[in-house]
Amino acid sequence: MSAASNGRTATRERVTTWTGQGIPRKEDDRLVQGEGSFIDDMGMQGQGYAWFVRSPHAHARIVSIDVSPALALDGVYAVLTGEEAKSMCQEPFFRIAPGAASHIEEWPLAVGKVRYQGDAVAVVLADTRENARDAAELIEIEYDPLPAVVDGVEAAESSAPILHEEAGTNVAWNGVFNYGDIDWALENADHVVKIDRLHFHRFSSTPIEAAGAVVDWDVGSGVVTIHTNHQMPMFAAMFMGPTLGVPINKFSFSSRDIGGAFGTKIGFYPQLAALALLSKKAGRPVKWTEYRTENLLSSTHGNERTFLDIEVPVMADGTILGFKTRAYDDVGAYLHYEPLGGVIWSQVLPGCYKLKHIKVDYSATLTNKCPVSPNRGYSRMQHLWLIERIVDTVARELGFDPIELRKLNFVQPEDYPYETPNGCVYDSGDLPRSLDMALELVEADYWRARQKELGKGKGKRIGIGVGSTLDSGTNNFGQARIINPELPFSGNGEAAIAKLDLYGEVNVNLGTSPQGQGHETTAAQVAADILNVSPDKVTVSIGFEQANNSYIGFSGTYASQFAVTGLGAVMGAAQKLRDEILEVGAYALGLSKDEVELSDGVCVSKNDPSKSIPFIGIANLVYTNNAVLTPELREKVSLTCRYVYTPPFQVPDTDRKWGNLTLTYASQIHACVVEVDEETGEVKILAYAAVDDCGRRINPAIVEGQVHGAAGLGIAAALYESFDYDEDGQLMQPSFYEYHVGTALDIPHIRTSYIESPSPFTPNGAKGMGEGGGGALHAVCNAIQDTLDKDDAIVYDSHNSWERVYDLLKSGERQAPRGVSVLSRVSGS
Amino acid sequence: MITQSATQAIEVTINGKTYRRVVESRQLLVHFIRDTLGLTGTHIGCDTGSCGACSIIMNGKLVKSCMLLAPQADGAVIETVEGLAHDGELSALQESFRDHHGLQCGYCTPGMLMAATYLLRNNPSPSEEEIRRGIKGNICRCTGYVNIVRSIKAVADGAQLDMGDGVAKEV
Numbered sequence A: 001m002s003a004a005s006n007g008r009t010a011t012r013e014r015v016t017t018w019t020g021q022g023i024p025r026k027e028d029d030r031l032v033q034g035e036g037s038f039i040d041d042m043g044m045q046g047q048g049y050a051w052f053v054r055s056p057h058a059h060a061r062i063v064s065i066d067v068s069p070a071l072a073l074d075g076v077y078a079v080l081t082g083e084e085a086k087s088m089c090q091e092p093f094f095r096i097a098p099g100a101a102s103h104i105e106e107w108p109l110a111v112g113k114v115r116y117q118g119d120a121v122a123v124v125l126a127d128t129r130e131n132a133r134d135a136a137e138l139i140e141i142e143y144d145p146l147p148a149v150v151d152g153v154e155a156a157e158s159s160a161p162i163l164h165e166e167a168g169t170n171v172a173w174n175g176v177f178n179y180g181d182i183d184w185a186l187e188n189a190d191h192v193v194k195i196d197r198l199h200f201h202r203f204s205s206t207p208i209e210a211a212g213a214v215v216d217w218d219v220g221s222g223v224v225t226i227h228t229n230h231q232m233p234m235f236a237a238m239f240m241g242p243t244l245g246v247p248i249n250k251f252s253f254s255s256r257d258i259g260g261a262f263g264t265k266i267g268f269y270p271q272l273a274a275l276a277l278l279s280k281k282a283g284r285p286v287k288w289t290e291y292r293t294e295n296l297l298s299s300t301h302g303n304e305r306t307f308l309d310i311e312v313p314v315m316a317d318g319t320i321l322g323f324k325t326r327a328y329d330d331v332g333a334y335l336h337y338e339p340l341g342g343v344i345w346s347q348v349l350p351g352c353y354k355l356k357h358i359k360v361d362y363s364a365t366l367t368n369k370c371p372v373s374p375n376r377g378y379s380r381m382q383h384l385w386l387i388e389r390i391v392d393t394v395a396r397e398l399g400f401d402p403i404e405l406r407k408l409n410f411v412q413p414e415d416y417p418y419e420t421p422n423g424c425v426y427d428s429g430d431l432p433r434s435l436d437m438a439l440e441l442v443e444a445d446y447w448r449a450r451q452k453e454l455g456k457g458k459g460k461r462i463g464i465g466v467g468s469t470l471d472s473g474t475n476n477f478g479q480a481r482i483i484n485p486e487l488p489f490s491g492n493g494e495a496a497i498a499k500l501d502l503y504g505e506v507n508v509n510l511g512t513s514p515q516g517q518g519h520e521t522t523a524a525q526v527a528a529d530i531l532n533v534s535p536d537k538v539t540v541s542i543g544f545e546q547a548n549n550s551y552i553g554f555s556g557t558y559a560s561q562f563a564v565t566g567l568g569a570v571m572g573a574a575q576k577l578r579d580e581i582l583e584v585g586a587y588a589l590g591l592s593k594d595e596v597e598l599s600d601g602v603c604v605s606k607n608d609p610s611k612s613i614p615f616i617g618i619a620n621l622v623y624t625n626n627a628v629l630t631p632e633l634r635e636k637v638s639l640t641c642r643y644v645y646t647p648p649f650q651v652p653d654t655d656r657k658w659g660n661l662t663l664t665y666a667s668q669i670h671a672c673v674v675e676v677d678e679e680t681g682e683v684k685i686l687a688y689a690a691v692d693d694c695g696r697r698i699n700p701a702i703v704e705g706q707v708h709g710a711a712g713l714g715i716a717a718a719l720y721e722s723f724d725y726d727e728d729g730q731l732m733q734p735s736f737y738e739y740h741v742g743t744a745l746d747i748p749h750i751r752t753s754y755i756e757s758p759s760p761f762t763p764n765g766a767k768g769m770g771e772g773g774g775g776a777l778h779a780v781c782n783a784i785q786d787t788l789d790k791d792d793a794i795v796y797d798s799h800n801s802w803e804r805v806y807d808l809l810k811s812g813e814r815q816a817p818r819g820v821s822v823l824s825r826v827s828g829s
Numbered sequence B: 001m002i003t004q005s006a007t008q009a010i011e012v013t014i015n016g017k018t019y020r021r022v023v024e025s026r027q028l029l030v031h032f033i034r035d036t037l038g039l040t041g042t043h044i045g046c047d048t049g050s051c052g053a054c055s056i057i058m059n060g061k062l063v064k065s066c067m068l069l070a071p072q073a074d075g076a077v078i079e080t081v082e083g084l085a086h087d088g089e090l091s092a093l094q095e096s097f098r099d100h101h102g103l104q105c106g107y108c109t110p111g112m113l114m115a116a117t118y119l120l121r122n123n124p125s126p127s128e129e130e131i132r133r134g135i136k137g138n139i140c141r142c143t144g145y146v147n148i149v150r151s152i153k154a155v156a157d158g159a160q161l162d163m164g165d166g167v168a169k170e171v
């Protein structure tokens, strides 16, 4: 296979368009040499090192805090406690939740009570990292422990201990999503499959770089400088501003290289606020590097969701009419982005299928556990996992082939644009073909034959599973109003600036804060095509700087949208710049605008190539020689062009919980072959593949890398990674010893392929992608299911350790409850 | 009562340059390399020796620099990621990681490159299984390891442009 045919070119030869080429990334030369600038590489003159003092209890009243022993230690600059931090603030953090939960007060540090193991009680500043830790240990805190609640369903019961007395309930939000007529469907279906309980477990993508910041509150100017690896800095600014009493234009946020985030670097604005106050108090810059144990205990976990009383109406031919369930999202002790997760899942309400009658009674509940916030696949993967488990369970209980059942119920290629029961519009795709491709890549026919040959009872069993999933991208933030109609949010967008600099250099900057997605490269590819230069000639600013970069309130890198919003903004800005260059060039050459074009950094006459002016000449005319221009041109042209891309959204109907919640729907179909050891429950992956359809791919190599990454994290979550709390609310996996992150030995080779179904709704036909919809969790669970006997229990949890798999294997002979039952009104199927 | 720790003079050669410094006896080697010497290419990703972001080659052996105290490196010869390129020329592995999209955020990359450098020195043509074993102490959260394995394999085989079987091909 030649380098070009697989979408990569190792060298940058001239090609028709740069868009669509897998060119090597602009980021990589610095990163492979250790020359990236990550947060812990930054510092400021005179800085101290911060260390947070965190609660050992899951739930306790703070009786007293004595900081004097810490202050007595040499090298300690300051200690800030919760009460003092509160006294320096104007108001608690902004609350998204309506109703009772809108009364919850969260401050930068815990005040009066701690609500999870790891809740920050105080923060110390000292001259070295080591002294800060020593001092933290000397702080004497007396706690009065309270009973803890660690289960999301129990938390909703009236007997549960209440976390936030101001709210009077642990239910942060409840909403009933009801479409079609599920009662009618359940009464009239040929079969009703009932599943007692499914549980989507807690885990996190744990980027290898934890959170961090260097913060300086300059009292003289009032400017609060925050270097941080937050992935949505201006969103953090919106949360922090009113609390700290700092106007947005007195913040100076910046980031450079970010060592992964996956959504988990959105929720740490309380830490940033505490550090700002600490800096103000100590009168010096503050450097904080989150350590891994701190990260696992207190940074962010993914949403843990329990589904109860699932009922699925199915017709004799296999048509699945819909489902109903009660869902409980355990969102931990504070609401950092939640309860937005309560609506985000409904972007993919029917999954990949033409389900018509759906009712979900959803509650977000507060528990004495680490707060959750977005984690790759945020809120949708939990729901998609439910649907994939439903489809597989229906197939198994009613005797359908799981592949054929999927194909029968899929949204079909001719159905697009397809409107879901809640008003979302699936833009394009070909799910049946993607599924066939995935099966072919794992050589499913071969493994089916092996599976039959091997059978059961010979020590090893083989299972084949697929996961069909949607990666919905470009949120309509209007969906937040379904949670709280008072919220002044809707739409989405991203900003970019394209500029020709003083000597004719092309520069692009973005409102985003990438963490490995290669924005410098893809933005350069897009701008290069419009300005007709090589991507090497386009400098894309690294990271984000509030003072220089353009942004809107939604700016950042999250939720599978850059290819649409970010590159939409780059396209717009580059087109404006192109127009200005052509205008000035034409004037300089004495031609009209339509008689000139751009070619390799030069504006040239279309008819007479000897007539041209290079970009440096154009820049000269505008920046340092403008008396030769006409007054009209001087007025019109700045060579600094800002563009904000906004998708065509409307505000959803909040009463009906209805509207177009996301612009694009990339799909991923995963296929997985597992071998299960009957004696130990060990699961080994024998073959794995993912087929991606994200519309037009701007850089196929980057797209493929995102598919690998999402699959890798999903496989690790399905088999190895889980956050579990004991009944007292102690986290059982507080370090990478216990939290077993998937290694190169755990994650198999992942084969990939693709379809390109361009989105009709985006400027470039691309769809946002990257999160992957948790496809691996679905596929692995379904493959494990495939190894079990008919009288065994169903796979009921998204996490399947050896022990759990062993129990499943033995469940039939132990006559354990199967967790599923069928009511049939017709015989056979 | 905590007593603040003693200091100690050490001499360490890193990427061919010798450094003499007085360090706190309890300072971790990784902090010495990063904070004291300013060689920030070596990263930190955990506090239990589990992630390999801090991997360096010390006296010819691959070690995790977060698992040693700075004084334990007294007299040692150390290689870090900053020493891989020579006169502006990337090493074959660095080039291969770039050409095979073997990195995304790049945070694990320096440690991964040191592990891969060590592996290929000791086993110039490893199988896929041996490559995976060679980097099992290095966690990457971005790539699912696929392109990292490809990057290393390409150097091992001397076939820089062999992309393996999975690269975005139409079936």
Ligand code: FES
Pocket (backbone or CB within 6 Å): B043, B044, B045, B046, B047, B048, B049, B050, B051, B052, B053, B054, B055, B064, B065, B066, B067
């Ligand atoms: S930082 Fe050394 S192994 Fe993680």
Ligand code: FES
Pocket (backbone or CB within 6 Å): A208, A259, A260, A516, B102, B103, B104, B105, B106, B107, B108, B109, B139, B140, B141, B142, B143
């Ligand atoms: S490239 Fe991000 S952790 Fe490996």
